[in-house]
Amino acid sequence: MMLEVPIMKNDKIISLIEQSGRKLKPDMTIYRDTSAFMDLEPGDVIVLEDTPFLINRNERESDCGMDDDPKYWVKRTTNLETGEIKIVKLVFFEELWQKMGDFNVRFFRSPEKEAEILDLVRTRSPFMQGKWTKDVVGNNVRVIDFIPGPSLMQMISRLDMSHKDYFHKELPHILSRLIRCLEALTLLHDHNLVHGDVHWNHILWDREIEQFRWIDFDYAYNFPENPFGADVFGVGRILASVIGQGPILFHDIKNNPDFRQVIDNLVQEDFAIISGNQLMNLKKVYPYLPDGLNNILLHFSGHTEIFYESVGEIAHDLRKVLDEI
Numbered sequence: 001m002m003l004e005v006p007i008m009k010n011d012k013i014i015s016l017i018e019q020s021g022r023k024l025k026p027d028m029t030i031y032r033d034t035s036a037f038m039d040l041e042p043g044d045v046i047v048l049e050d051t052p053f054l055i056n057r058n059e060r061e062s063d064c065g066m067d068d069d070p071k072y073w074v075k076r077t078t079n080l081e082t083g084e085i086k087i088v089k090l091v092f093f094e095e096l097w098q099k100m101g102d103f104n105v106r107f108f109r110s111p112e113k114e115a116e117i118l119d120l121v122r123t124r125s126p127f128m129q130g131k132w133t134k135d136v137v138g139n140n141v142r143v144i145d146f147i148p149g150p151s152l153m154q155m156i157s158r159l160d161m162s163h164k165d166y167f168h169k170e171l172p173h174i175l176s177r178l179i180r181c182l183e184a185l186t187l188l189h190d191h192n193l194v195h196g197d198v199h200w201n202h203i204l205w206d207r208e209i210e211q212f213r214w215i216d217f218d219y220a221y222n223f224p225e226n227p228f229g230a231d232v233f234g235v236g237r238i239l240a241s242v243i244g245q246g247p248i249l250f251h252d253i254k255n256n257p258d259f260r261q262v263i264d265n266l267v268q269e270d271f272a273i274i275s276g277n278q279l280m281n282l283k284k285v286y287p288y289l290p291d292g293l294n295n296i297l298l299h300f301s302g303h304t305e306i307f308y309e310s311v312g313e314i315a316h317d318l319r320k321v322l323d324e325i
Helices: 010-019 111-120 152-157 163-169 171-183 185-190 229-243 250-255 291-298 311-324
Strands: 045-048 051-060 070-079 085-089 095-100 103-109 130-134 140-145 203-206 211-214 219-222
Touching (some): 010 051, 111 130, 111 185, 152 171, 152 203, 152 229, 171 185, 171 211, 171 229, 229 311
Antiparallel strands (some): 045 051, 051 070, 070 085, 095 103, 103 219, 130 140, 203 211
């Protein structure tokens, strides 16, 4: 005989909201079907596996230092039974095409892939933690533990100092902590999985455990010619942004008085071979950079004939350089 799973009554949910000290929204709606995520607003409640989550807000790209666009499919919530903050990610499908060298690569959101990664990385601290479940109509919903702290992008952009001071005082400590996080991507690749959206706004500094952690695994891509290539090149962009105290784009060089004396010495090969607007040959603007550190970046520029094939190769070279600086 199959036992029916108890369903939390609406009056119980209302009681939990009142006990939390939150004001009840007059037109509050309780959702068990999350398909129409645009309709789920702050003050409403999502019920998953009979657990109620009160929606506090829609997450925004600016939370990680990007544009201020709201992410309506990502809700910051409170578990009404425990009081814990949880990020609830709802099903949202989109795709885009990106030029990767000579190839056009399809990127697309996959809730199932993110769920698979959550299972794989459980208890592994370089990654966000959470679980996935299904709502009443079968949507794959991910419930993520909230990470208290800024993105890597925000952390570095808030440092008010010259690049030379940054290089000597901050960069060695940042890189020594970051390398473990970057290297952790090999776990995904060893299981034929990709992160899919490797950017420095998808690495958070967890203040509680003092560690960098990857977030947002829902993008996948189809690149059979180089299955992990987008992730590997993303690591290169992150390193150039971290070492440069922010990404240095051609527009920045052209309009920054500090760089005008070097602009005539730049060639196209100094920039990223993919998304070729970011400077990789940073030694041309910061001549005090060690050759070993700059050479890592040159593997992602038009100067190279040998490309990194794995994140492990990058980490190996980076560890050698860290010993020098």
